[in-house]
Amino acid sequence: MFDHAALRAQFPILKLTENGHPLTYLDNASTSQKPLSVIQAVEDYYSTQNANVHRGVYGLSERGTDAFETVRKKVQAFVNAKSYKEIIFVRGATEGVNLVAQSWGRHFLKAGDQVIVSEMEHHSNLVPWQMLREQIGIEVIKWPINERGELSLEDLAGLLNERTKLVAVTQMSNALGTINPIKQIVEMAHQAGAKVLVDGAQSTSHIKVDVQALDVDFLVFSGHKLYAPTGIGCLYAKQALLEAMPPYMGGGDMIYKVSFEQTEYNELPYKFEAGTPNIAGVIGLGAALDFINQLGFERIAQIEEELLHYATERLSQIEGLRIIGTAATKGAVVSFVIEGAHPHDLATLLDQDGVAVRASHHCAMPVMLKFNVPATVRASFGVYNNRDDIDRLVASIHEALDMLR
Ligand code: C6P
Numbered sequence: 001m002f003d004h005a006a007l008r009a010q011f012p013i014l015k016l017t018e019n020g021h022p023l024t025y026l027d028n029a030s031t032s033q034k035p036l037s038v039i040q041a042v043e044d045y046y047s048t049q050n051a052n053v054h055r056g057v058y059g060l061s062e063r064g065t066d067a068f069e070t071v072r073k074k075v076q077a078f079v080n081a082k083s084y085k086e087i088i089f090v091r092g093a094t095e096g097v098n099l100v101a102q103s104w105g106r107h108f109l110k111a112g113d114q115v116i117v118s119e120m121e122h123h124s125n126l127v128p129w130q131m132l133r134e135q136i137g138i139e140v141i142k143w144p145i146n147e148r149g150e151l152s153l154e155d156l157a158g159l160l161n162e163r164t165k166l167v168a169v170t171q172m173s174n175a176l177g178t179i180n181p182i183k184q185i186v187e188m189a190h191q192a193g194a195k196v197l198v199d200g201a202q203s204t205s206h207i208k209v210d211v212q213a214l215d216v217d218f219l220v221f222s223g224h225k226l227y228a229p230t231g232i233g234c235l236y237a238k239q240a241l242l243e244a245m246p247p248y249m250g251g252g253d254m255i256y257k258v259s260f261e262q263t264e265y266n267e268l269p270y271k272f273e274a275g276t277p278n279i280a281g282v283i284g285l286g287a288a289l290d291f292i293n294q295l296g297f298e299r300i301a302q303i304e305e306e307l308l309h310y311a312t313e314r315l316s317q318i319e320g321l322r323i324i325g326t327a328a329t330k331g332a333v334v335s336f337v338i339e340g341a342h343p344h345d346l347a348t349l350l351d352q353d354g355v356a357v358r359a360s361h362h363c364a365m366p367v368m369l370k371f372n373v374p375a376t377v378r379a380s381f382g383v384y385n386n387r388d389d390i391d392r393l394v395a396s397i398h399e400a401l402d403m404l405r
Contacts (some may be wrong), residue, residue: 002299010035010291024392029174029202029333029380030358031224038227041287042280053279054253054270066085068279071286072269075234078289079208079219080111085239085268089277092233093201094124094161095166096220097319099235099272100197101128103245104218105166111137113165116194118143118151118180119370120173125199125361129168143169145370149325153184160192164231167196171203173362175376176325177308177333179203186215195241201225205382206331208297211236223281227382228288232281235272238301242268249274300383302334307381311390315379318397324367324376332381335362338397341404343375350377355393 007099008014011033025033034222051061053068065245069084069277090096098199105128115129119142123382140374141159145151167189172179182198187377189196197218200209211219221235247254247265256264265271270357284326292300315321320339323369337343347359358378368374379393 003302004386006079007295008386010037011384012036012039014050014384018354018356019352022392024355024389026379026381026385026389026393027356027358028205028382028385029225029362029378030055031230031381032034032205032227033290033384034227034229035204037291038229038284042229042255042284045280045283049283050279056390064279067286068185068277068282071282071289074286074289076208078293079204079234079236080212081213081236083239086242088235088237088269088272089218089282090233090235090272091231091278092224093122093199093220093221093346096218096233096235097125097197097199098128100218100237101132103248103272104237104241105129105132105138106136108244109136109138109165112139112163114139114141114161114163115166115168116141116143116156116159116164118169119145119152119366120149120176120178120364121168121170122174122199122201123365124201125168125197126366132216137208138165139163141176142366143167145176145178145367148327149173149178151178151180151325151365153181156185157189160188160194162193164189164194165193167194168199169196170199170201171209172200172206172331172333173201173325173364173367174333174380175335175362175367175378176327177330178325178327179207179329179361180327182214182216186225190215191317202214202331202333205292206297206300207218217241222357223285223288226288227291229278229281229284232278232285239268242272243367244272245272247271247274251275254275267341295383303383303385304381307385308332308334308391310387311379311381311393314390314394315397318394318401324371324373335376335378337376338401341401343377345404346377346400347396349403350396351394353392353396353399355396357393
C-alpha cells in the first residue's frame, strides 16, 4: 500500500492553518508547494556550499560548480535530451519563450513569416510573439479551440503553409487542463517545414516529457510548478538550433574573450547564461527532480487522475456550476464558473475556510474571451492533495453560495 499521508507529511506548509482552518492548497497550477528535501537542499547550499559557479579556482567554488552542473545533467535525463548542452537555465517558462523569440525568432524570421499560436496559450507564449510582430512584422496566427477547450489537428492542417515557421503550443493548458497531442502536432509542423515550441510549464510535473520521442525543437518549463523553488526554469532546444542562435543577453560567463573590438562567445550552454545564475534555485531544482523521480510518473498520474475524477464528479453536482474545459484528455485542473457568484467573491469566501484556489483569467485572457467569462475559479491539484481537500472545497463552495445567492 502506498502511504499517501507520508508523502503529504513531506510538505511542511500543509500543516498551516488559515483563518482557523487547515490550509487546503488547491492552487498548484500557479505554483506547487515544496517538499522538505527541496527546502533543505537550498538551506544546505547556503549553509555549506555558497560560492559563485564557473569562476573560482578554490574548492568551495569548484564543489558548487560540480553540484550546479550535476543538476543540468539531471534535467537532461528528466526530459531525455541528447546532450547537457541543450539545457539552458533560465528564470522560468516566460524567460524561455522570450529567449527563443528574441534570439531564434529575431534572427531567423522575417516580415510575413507566420507563427501559429494556440488560443489556449498562457500570455507568456503569445505576447513574446506579438512583440516580435511589432519588431519585425511576423504574423501571429490563432489556432482556435473548440467548445470543450480542445485543439483540432484538422484545423492545424488548414493553417500550416510554406510561410509557417513555428507552432507555439502548450502541452497542458493552465486555464482548461487540456492536454494536447504534441507528437502529432510536431509531426505535422515538421512536414510543413516549421519548428515547434512546447510550453511545458504545466505538463512537466504531471507527465513524463521525452523531447527526443516527441522530437520537439524547443521546450520551456518552470521549476516552481514542479516542487522546486521560484526563479529557476529551463529551456531545452536542439543543439543545432542553439549553436546557430545568437546570445540573448550579454555579460559575464557567456564569453570566451572580450576586447573593445571583438567578443567571442562561450560554448553551449553557457552562451545563453549571462551573469551569475540562480545557483540555489538550480540546487533546489535538482532536489525536486529527485523527489519526482522517486515518486515516479506512474504514481503521480494515479494520484492526480483519481483527484481529477473525484473533483469533477463532486463539483458537477453543484447547481449552476459550469466546468470550463471539458477536453477528453485533461490534467489535474478544474476551472469553473457558478451562476450568481463572481469568481473573485467565491475565492475570497473560500479563503475564509482556508481553501486556496485561483480566481482569475489565469494569464490566458483569450481563453476567457472564447468562453465569454471574465474569469474562472480554478482548483488545481498536486501529488499531496487528497479527497478531504476536495470535500472541503465543495463544502466551502456550498457555504459561500448560501451567502452570495
Ligand atoms: N501559470 C498559473 O496560475 P512562469 O510565470 O514563467 O513560471 O510560467 C508562466 C506560464 C507559462 N505557461 C503556462 C501554461 C503557465 O501556466 C504559466 C504560469 C500560472 O496558471 C501563473 S500565471
